[in-house]
Amino acid sequence: MGADVGELELRDPTVDLDGDGVLDSRTVTGSAGVAIASDLDGDGFADHVTTVEQDGAYAAWEAHRDPDGTLQWERTDHGRL
Ligand SMILES: [Ca+2]
Known part of the structure; x- marks a missing residue:
């Protein structure tokens, strides 16, 4: 997961x-x-995406659109469980 992942279709x-x-x-x-x-x-x-890695690291991400329409993911929280 990163800021430039782009659209994530949710089926x-x-x-x-x-x-x-x-x-x-x-x-x-x-x-x-x-x-x-x-x-x-x-x-x-x-x-919205929340990830929890095997080592306990977690991060929460929210999608936002720039004025030019480009999708960016912003990490809104992170830490370690
Ligand atoms: Ca949506």
Whole structure:
């Protein structure tokens, strides 16, 4: 995960993270750790991602659009569990 990852399509969400009755989030497990991706505005693309790595390092990211339309991910939190 990084600021220039770009659009992350979110298919088949399995969790209703914000409790509005719409499935909006999905957990993905890989060799590096776990990522929770959420599409809270329902456009089919993730707008929030939280990662937890095998060593306990975590980071939260939010997607923002620059005035020219370029998608940037901003790290909003990080640390170690
Ligand atoms: Ca979205």
